[in-house]
Amino acid sequence: MNAPVDVSFFARAAKPITSYRPYWAKRFGVAPFLPMSRSEMEQLGWDSCDIILVTGDAYVDHPSFGMAVIGRVLEAQGFRVGIIAQPDWQSAEPFKTLGKPNLFWGVTAGNMDSMINRYTADRKIRSDDAYTPGDIGGKRPDRAALVYSQRCREAFKDVPIILGGIEGSLRRIAHYDYWSDKVRRSIVVDAKCDLLLYGNAERALVEIAHRLAGNETVDQITDVRGTAFVRRPGDPTSEGWIEIDSSEVDMPGRVDAHLNPYQTTSEQAQAQGQSCAKEDGEAAPNDLEQGTKVMQFVANPALAGRLKVPPRDKSVIRLPSFEKVKSDAVLYAHANRVMHLETNPGNARAMVQAHGEGATARDVWLNPPPIPLTTAEMDFVFDLPYARGPHPSYADEHGKHDGATKIPAWEMIRFSVNIMRGCFGGCTFCSITEHEGRIIQSRSEDSIIREVEEMRDKVEGFTGIVSDLGGPTANMYRLGCKTPEIEAACRKPSCVYPGICQNLHTDHAPLVKIYKRARELRGVKKVLIGSGLRYDLAVKSPEYVKELVQHHVGGYLKIAPEHTEGGPLSKMMKPGIGSYDKFKQMFEKFSEEAGKKQYLIPYFIAAHPGTSDEDMMNLALWLKRNGFRADQVQTFYPSPMATATAMYHTNMNPLKGLSRDPERAERVDIVRGDKRRRLHKAFLRYHDANNWPLLREALKTMGRADLIGNGKHHLIPTFQPMTDGSYSSARRKNSTPVGKASVKPSQGRLLTQHTGMPPRETGGPRTPAAGISKKRRKP
Numbered sequence: 001m002n003a004p005v006d007v008s009f010f011a012r013a014a015k016p017i018t019s020y021r022p023y024w025a026k027r028f029g030v031a032p033f034l035p036m037s038r039s040e041m042e043q044l045g046w047d048s049c050d051i052i053l054v055t056g057d058a059y060v061d062h063p064s065f066g067m068a069v070i071g072r073v074l075e076a077q078g079f080r081v082g083i084i085a086q087p088d089w090q091s092a093e094p095f096k097t098l099g100k101p102n103l104f105w106g107v108t109a110g111n112m113d114s115m116i117n118r119y120t121a122d123r124k125i126r127s128d129d130a131y132t133p134g135d136i137g138g139k140r141p142d143r144a145a146l147v148y149s150q151r152c153r154e155a156f157k158d159v160p161i162i163l164g165g166i167e168g169s170l171r172r173i174a175h176y177d178y179w180s181d182k183v184r185r186s187i188v189v190d191a192k193c194d195l196l197l198y199g200n201a202e203r204a205l206v207e208i209a210h211r212l213a214g215n216e217t218v219d220q221i222t223d224v225r226g227t228a229f230v231r232r233p234g235d236p237t238s239e240g241w242i243e244i245d246s247s248e249v250d251m252p253g254r255v256d257a258h259l260n261p262y263q264t265t266s267e268q269a270q271a272q273g274q275s276c277a278k279e280d281g282e283a284a285p286n287d288l289e290q291g292t293k294v295m296q297f298v299a300n301p302a303l304a305g306r307l308k309v310p311p312r313d314k315s316v317i318r319l320p321s322f323e324k325v326k327s328d329a330v331l332y333a334h335a336n337r338v339m340h341l342e343t344n345p346g347n348a349r350a351m352v353q354a355h356g357e358g359a360t361a362r363d364v365w366l367n368p369p370p371i372p373l374t375t376a377e378m379d380f381v382f383d384l385p386y387a388r389g390p391h392p393s394y395a396d397e398h399g400k401h402d403g404a405t406k407i408p409a410w411e412m413i414r415f416s417v418n419i420m421r422g423c424f425g426g427c428t429f430c431s432i433t434e435h436e437g438r439i440i441q442s443r444s445e446d447s448i449i450r451e452v453e454e455m456r457d458k459v460e461g462f463t464g465i466v467s468d469l470g471g472p473t474a475n476m477y478r479l480g481c482k483t484p485e486i487e488a489a490c491r492k493p494s495c496v497y498p499g500i501c502q503n504l505h506t507d508h509a510p511l512v513k514i515y516k517r518a519r520e521l522r523g524v525k526k527v528l529i530g531s532g533l534r535y536d537l538a539v540k541s542p543e544y545v546k547e548l549v550q551h552h553v554g555g556y557l558k559i560a561p562e563h564t565e566g567g568p569l570s571k572m573m574k575p576g577i578g579s580y581d582k583f584k585q586m587f588e589k590f591s592e593e594a595g596k597k598q599y600l601i602p603y604f605i606a607a608h609p610g611t612s613d614e615d616m617m618n619l620a621l622w623l624k625r626n627g628f629r630a631d632q633v634q635t636f637y638p639s640p641m642a643t644a645t646a647m648y649h650t651n652m653n654p655l656k657g658l659s660r661d662p663e664r665a666e667r668v669d670i671v672r673g674d675k676r677r678r679l680h681k682a683f684l685r686y687h688d689a690n691n692w693p694l695l696r697e698a699l700k701t702m703g704r705a706d707l708i709g710n711g712k713h714h715l716i717p718t719f720q721p722m723t724d725g726s727y728s729s730a731r732r733k734n735s736t737p738v739g740k741a742s743v744k745p746s747q748g749r750l751l752t753q754h755t756g757m758p759p760r761e762t763g764g765p766r767t768p769a770a771g772i773s774k775k776r777r778k779p
Contacts, residue, residue, distance in 0.1 A: 346488030470531025
């Protein structure tokens, strides 16, 4: 049975994006690529652009790239859309390339947050950028959304600026900034944009574009869901809203009614269902004299209406101000908790946060989240005429996008198909919920199959292998609440933690049907699943696991338990390792039935809030018992506005009740400092000899020197081979250079897969390095 996707509350709550009357410029037709130069505009017969999009990514006309989606959706509404991709931000001149936009600027840092794109989790500058031709770093500025907005204002100061993308979504309120180690203001204030669109913005952007085209001014557009903007105190557009003050914690709760001073002791006892009389019928000694008239207290009728809960659609929650959250960790955690409670489009209320005081005071106003797209609207968006490739200006002299002109991010998704949006997992370290929301938006089966066929027939280089049919999560397609009423009322941050909600529809049959239909298409040899798999959901559908394992795994399947210990898992909102064990059993059973040797590759996070040194030690022991040697290691990266980032900044757990009373608020162990972060990372790579000195020191300090030895039950050996003390990434460009793998190793050097072990120079059998016995060489 299919999930009730299009009969939900959300399908009836908004105007369809396909119902607008097209803008007059639709007569120009569809552009092969959205123009990036004046010459391309002239070829299309344009004298100007209605909308110009500025992005930090190279322009790839593919539905996995945000600017391509936004551009094509606006084009389908009849607007002339131009793109300025990765402009030189040193001056405003490159922003004048396409002339002055008639309606507005659309600004985004790109598919990734510009700071996460440029810096590692250790705050080191990356040398590469997967969204740039040639994988070259440095083609976008730090905090690109701010810089681009400033240059757009300099170029044409009277043109409205509408900011969007994930960088804007994650910074819509005052937020902790990992790179500067301080709380920064809302990006709406810093960018000085007219409107911020957070989340998937098609619905909001289409409405705003048509209203601006209808001569409405941008300052009048304050009622669109999924938008944020600045309001000055006393702004008449804020009239009619009921403000709910949530600017403090430990506010007094319910106050008991005052005692009636004229009520006798016996009457007080009777009101509580008791009696103070010595015997039934005997009056209490302090009863008023017989015949005394007692005054009666009644509720004030003037206050009756105020005791009702205000309507959500006219309620706005007052968050603690920027100045308060900047200096008060408790209030920062509280603001983060409130914001995450107001994410369901069915019941979320508007929020407001003050920035500045006195003459500089202004409020950042956030309207409720956007209404998710229906299946029909999703099909419309993905069925638009994408060129499915990079803009021709990036091609080499042969018209190819290989070698020096290759865009790695496009290569990664070149032969993949996005089937859904959103994630209801609620993992605290992940920003998908803050951006795409937790309501799953799914495409129809026919639309997905059409895209596979188009990719097969039109995309150069297709060999019959579909690299992925997925999305933020591989197996949440068409999953959701069993009833629309519960879906619209729910305020849980996760549908699968601490266990799978009883109201969650978990039938994978529609997904199994798509997998089977796609792999049976003519010209399709294999359909792989490359997106992250939610294995606690998968085990609910053995039919799905069987289809996945026997037909859609290319030898290895990557999944993410993230940890084995309960402490960090509870802070991540991830299931226990028992769910992984259950999935592993099913994986191995179905692999054996198919006669295939296939392997699970688990991913883990080091240094996540709530992780102790003992937790990482136990994880390392689990990895060794199960024969895993982690290749690529993920260290916790505090992205703006994530719940885990709030834990990192405040040492508090926003998932629990917050209080200034240390006995009522849960404190979280935070892994700070380079040395301790390196230690946690070293535990994940316990097999790397470069990490052994650090691990020996830590194990002795922890009182676990018994784990140092040369037996199978030991974590690390007592001997130390010669190492260069460095870590080589598993990525090809940072691995052992071609031609050096066959160089004879120096005496005493222990070879691993990272230092060129296979193949050996002679290709002969391995011999122990000098000074290392065969017994010691055993794992």
